[in-house]
Amino acid sequence: MDINEATAKAIAAERSAAGLTIKELSEKSGVPERTLIRMLKNERDIKVTQIAQLAEVFGINPHELIEEAEKFIARAARNEARERESQITDDLIDRIAAHPEDYDVAANRDPNARLEAETPDD
Structure with a gap:
């Protein structure tokens, strides 16, 4: 996830929390509605x-939107790392x-392994 996509997610979250439609946000901010839609779809920087x-x-302050975007990026990076670990x-x-023959351990091949298990502890 890049900073642009993450910022779009942060804007979408703030818009939702504020209970604003895209049209209302456009009117209040002065950002054209079509531009806002393209921004939120990550089709425009x-x-x-x-x-x-x-x-x-x-x-809020502009830097707060960027901080939220950075949190989205960090979360996405953690999720990607988990997915890679799971795949590995x-x-x-x-x-x-x-x-399985390539990963057999010596204890499984030891002909005396059963005898050792039967040896009483002193």
Whole structure:
């Protein structure tokens, strides 16, 4: 997720929290409705001046929108890392299942392993 997409998500969250329609947000901020729609769909870069206009409507500072965007980016990065870890684990399990002979441990091949298990503790 890039900063533009994350900022669009932050704007969408603030708009929802404020209970504003896109049309209302457009009218209050001065950002054209079509531009706002394209921004929220991540089809258009968001200008700093537009962030300032929108933040004013939400009653927050522009940097707060960016901070929220950074949180979206951090969350997305954590989710991607979890997905990669899960995929690596799944791949390893599949590899072991397909070729168990390559991953056998010495204890499983020891002919005396059963005898050792029967040896009483002193």
